[in-house]
Amino acid sequence: MKNPLIKPGEINVAVIGLGLMGCSITACLLMAGHKVIAIAPIPSDIDTAEPRVTEHLKMSLQEGLTNQTPSVVLNNLIITEDYSFLKDCKLVIECTIEDIEIKKKVYHKIENEISKETIITSNTSAIPISILQKQVRIPSRFLGLHWSEPSHTTRFLEIICGDESDLSQAEWLYELSHFWGKEPTLVRKDIRGFITNRLMYALYREAFHLVENGYASVEDVDRACRNNAGYWMTIAGIFRWMDLTGVPAYHNVMKDLFPTLNNQTEVPKLIDDLVKNGAKGISNAHGFYDYTPEEAKLWKETFEEFSYDIRRLALKYPADVVKRKMEEKA
Numbered sequence: 001m002k003n004p005l006i007k008p009g010e011i012n013v014a015v016i017g018l019g020l021m022g023c024s025i026t027a028c029l030l031m032a033g034h035k036v037i038a039i040a041p042i043p044s045d046i047d048t049a050e051p052r053v054t055e056h057l058k059m060s061l062q063e064g065l066t067n068q069t070p071s072v073v074l075n076n077l078i079i080t081e082d083y084s085f086l087k088d089c090k091l092v093i094e095c096t097i098e099d100i101e102i103k104k105k106v107y108h109k110i111e112n113e114i115s116k117e118t119i120i121t122s123n124t125s126a127i128p129i130s131i132l133q134k135q136v137r138i139p140s141r142f143l144g145l146h147w148s149e150p151s152h153t154t155r156f157l158e159i160i161c162g163d164e165s166d167l168s169q170a171e172w173l174y175e176l177s178h179f180w181g182k183e184p185t186l187v188r189k190d191i192r193g194f195i196t197n198r199l200m201y202a203l204y205r206e207a208f209h210l211v212e213n214g215y216a217s218v219e220d221v222d223r224a225c226r227n228n229a230g231y232w233m234t235i236a237g238i239f240r241w242m243d244l245t246g247v248p249a250y251h252n253v254m255k256d257l258f259p260t261l262n263n264q265t266e267v268p269k270l271i272d273d274l275v276k277n278g279a280k281g282i283s284n285a286h287g288f289y290d291y292t293p294e295e296a297k298l299w300k301e302t303f304e305e306f307s308y309d310i311r312r313l314a315l316k317y318p319a320d321v322v323k324r325k326m327e328e329k330a
Contacts, residue, residue: 017095
């Protein structure tokens with residue numbers, strides 16, 4: 001539920017890093033009503049950022065996520081390489097690559113311009129916040145904001161506290177994120193990978209084990225994921241799913257299955273070989289599947305179309321869907 005005391009239009013937010021995710025985060029913040037300062041640490045992103053953000057806004061208007069035209073919303077966006085524009089920002093979201101040294105240099109530039117009250121966050125996927133906050137002058141105002149792509153359509157957001165983070169600021173971000181269309185998770189104790197990545201990478205590891213050892217093909221594993229977990233995860237998480245389908249059955253299976261699961265610690269050869277050969281996925285039509293340039297383009301467009309469709313379905317079943325139904329019956 002949105003806190004009526006929070007007014008996004010009065011909160012200037014900065015996004016540092018304008019790659020794929022930085023642009024979708026920027027679109028999300030603009031649609032929520034924020035004024036956004038978008039900083040491009042990589043100069044080439046200056047030219048690509050506005051078209052990307054504009055396309056997100058056009059699609060969002062078409063799909064009903066906003067009722068404002070891109071030309072109106074873009075009035076609240078400044079794209080620049082100049083960090084001095086950060087001086088009036090209440091919140092800064094760093095979205096640079098997963099390299100501590102690069103992030104450290106960015107934090108230094110940020111802290112030279114902002115006030116002591118400004119909150120700094122990182123969109124890191126796996127680096128512990130407790131490590132990153134050692135790179136800043138005021139660790140207590142540093143937290144993690146872990147988004148998921150496409151950031152402007154998904155309900156996902158993790159707010160992560162490091163060892164020295166101020167919990168009250170994390171709770172403020174938790175309230176604010178509801179204006180971004182999120183059902184946020186507040187991670188009060190830092191751990192590498194946070195929640196969703198720890199769950200997903202356990203799944204990735206087992207998937208590689210099954211393929212590399214000849215139990216199934218890449219296509220078979222993907223099909224199983226889509227038609228099992230992909231079928232129910234929009235409405236229920238792991239624990240709710242066990243409640244819905246019978247807890248004792250899972251207890252019985254765990255005793256025999258857990259000892260057989262893969263627990264290797266090295267990067268799987270399948271992905272290692274792909275990356276060494278330049279694979280980036282659909283961005284260069286080279287990944288676990290073979291793509292023509294046209295197929296890669298259509299997969300990108302189809303995923304974007306799906307992200308809006310699944311959002312519409314997911315919004316019919318919010319986290320408190322049963323609570324709402326009970327209130328309607330009362």
